[in-house]
Amino acid sequence: MAVSTVYTTQSLNSTCSISTPAKTHLGFHQKQVVFYRRTSKKGSSSGSGSGSGSGSCVITCSAGDSQTVVIGLAADSGCGKSTFMRRLTSVFGGAAEPPKGGNPDSNTLISDMTTVICLDDYHSLDRTGRKEKGVTALDPRANDFDLMYEQVKAIKNGVAVDKPIYNHVTGLLDPPELIKPPKILVIEGLHPMFDERVRDLLDFSIYLDISNEVKFAWKIQRDMAERGHSLESIKASIEARKPDFDAYIDPQKKYADAVIEVLPTQLIPDDNEGKVLRVRLIMKEGVKNFSPVYLFDEGSTISWIPCGRKLTCSYPGIKFHYAPDSYFGNEVSILEMDGQFDRLDELIYVESHLSNISTKFYGEVTQQMLKHADFPGSNNGTGLFQTIVGLKIRDLYEQITSSKTAAPLEATKA
Ligand SMILES: Nc1ncnc2c1ncn2[C@@H]1O[C@H](COP(=O)(O)OP(=O)(O)OP(=O)(O)O)[C@@H](O)[C@H]1O
Numbered sequence: 001m002a003v004s005t006v007y008t009t010q011s012l013n014s015t016c017s018i019s020t021p022a023k024t025h026l027g028f029h030q031k032q033v034v035f036y037r038r039t040s041k042k043g044s045s046s047g048s049g050s051g052s053g054s055g056s057c058v059i060t061c062s063a064g065d066s067q068t069v070v071i072g073l074a075a076d077s078g079c080g081k082s083t084f085m086r087r088l089t090s091v092f093g094g095a096a097e098p099p100k101g102g103n104p105d106s107n108t109l110i111s112d113m114t115t116v117i118c119l120d121d122y123h124s125l126d127r128t129g130r131k132e133k134g135v136t137a138l139d140p141r142a143n144d145f146d147l148m149y150e151q152v153k154a155i156k157n158g159v160a161v162d163k164p165i166y167n168h169v170t171g172l173l174d175p176p177e178l179i180k181p182p183k184i185l186v187i188e189g190l191h192p193m194f195d196e197r198v199r200d201l202l203d204f205s206i207y208l209d210i211s212n213e214v215k216f217a218w219k220i221q222r223d224m225a226e227r228g229h230s231l232e233s234i235k236a237s238i239e240a241r242k243p244d245f246d247a248y249i250d251p252q253k254k255y256a257d258a259v260i261e262v263l264p265t266q267l268i269p270d271d272n273e274g275k276v277l278r279v280r281l282i283m284k285e286g287v288k289n290f291s292p293v294y295l296f297d298e299g300s301t302i303s304w305i306p307c308g309r310k311l312t313c314s315y316p317g318i319k320f321h322y323a324p325d326s327y328f329g330n331e332v333s334i335l336e337m338d339g340q341f342d343r344l345d346e347l348i349y350v351e352s353h354l355s356n357i358s359t360k361f362y363g364e365v366t367q368q369m370l371k372h373a374d375f376p377g378s379n380n381g382t383g384l385f386q387t388i389v390g391l392k393i394r395d396l397y398e399q400i401t402s403s404k405t406a407a408p409l410e411a412t413k414a
């Protein structure tokens with residue numbers, strides 16, 4: 001008996017038509033073919049999921065002007081992902097808010113240009129399930145990578161999806177929420193670069209690499225001061241996660257296009273307070289639509305102490321370093337800042353010595369930093385580099401979309 005396949009899509013702002021193309025252009029996400037849900041129907045000619053067979057019946061959706069650029073942000077819990085996201089969405093303008101009228105415990109944040117989804121929503125085991133099976137949330141067995149891949153791919157292709165919600169309050173999996181394709185989709189969480197298929201969907205990837213000492217200091221600050229946890233329980237939770245963190249989360253940094261590494265300062269001998277930080281921005285060379293930032297002279301090795309007449313520094317001062325290097329066998333540029341700013345308005349002096357920062361006007365980095373002076377890390381390299389990476393992502397987005405607007409003609413010719 002012949003079985004036909006009906007594809008239903010929920011493409012935002014898109015027009016869909018059924019066609020029988022000689023050649024389907026999957027994987028090109030501007031005006032393309034998308035499949036999401038599939039139901040089988042008895043009785044007519046055969047359909048194909050891939051759309052590549054001759055005579056395949058497919059639904060072609062044109063996503064209008066929208067093209068979703070996908071950014072991956074990986075880090076352990078409590079390592080500054082939310083703070084980074086707030087800086088990033090601010091660069092694009094507009095406030096990021098949970099879906100209106102939706103689940104109050106949704107992890108999603110939506111702004112005019114960006115939608116940030118938290119990959120915890122792809123936990124396949126809820127809190128009780130993980131406990132019963134004796135696995136942590138960091139373990140791939142507690143996560144549904146097939147669904148993650150299918151849904152990120154669908155969104156990238158301009159199709160809305162019903163994404164599950166992991167409820168951090170109850171520890172349960174809640175009914176799904178509708179995610180419409182945004183201009184920029186950020187997938188943040190523990191595993192954005194773990195699964196090769198998901199990794200291949202990313203237009204740019206970032207890893208926040210927080211050293212154990214600093215992670216501990218931040219956890220204490222948040223979980224003790226704000227959530228009433230004891231010092232022992234914080235230590236125990238970090239220790240319990242460590243083996244899986246080392247096995248499944250940390251290795252993703254080798255795939256990242258940019259890594260923000262946060263270490264204790266080297267300016268204070270034997271510092272154990274973790275307040276003054278040494279932050280390194282590790283930028284892969286040769287990444288499409290991304291050119292690394294540099295200090296003074298591209299490709300040189302530079303050490304710079306900006307403190308003096310133009311930059312006020314109290315103890316222990318500020319030190320910058322910039323050099324080419326290699327990271328997991330890849331050629332990279334590393335920009336480092338150790339120390340903290342006393343006066344954020346004077347940051348303009350540092351900004352004026354950095355190049356390739358993708359600003360739209362002189363002083364934009366300083367303006368962004370001043371705007372969010374109350375965010376954690378605004379007086380040090382974490383805030384500075386997160387802001388710069390945000391600007392680089394805006395630039396990457398603009399490059400991708402401008403090249404894609406020119407692409408359909410090419411695609412038709414092919
Ligand atoms: N750059 C920073 N400098 C100092 N402290 C920071 C910085 N970034 C984050 N923190 C501290 O870490 C805490 C967690 O930050 P944030 O909520 O951004 O992390 P997260 O990765 O989104 O956490 P989670 O995944 O647990 O929600 C903050 O409350 C703050 O105390």
Ligand SMILES: O=C(CO)[C@H](O)[C@H](O)COP(=O)(O)O
Nearest residue numbers: 077120127137167168171190
């Ligand atoms: O590592 C995490 C990512 O944020 C959480 O620990 C994970 O999602 C499990 O959540 P819960 O604390 O609700 O058990």
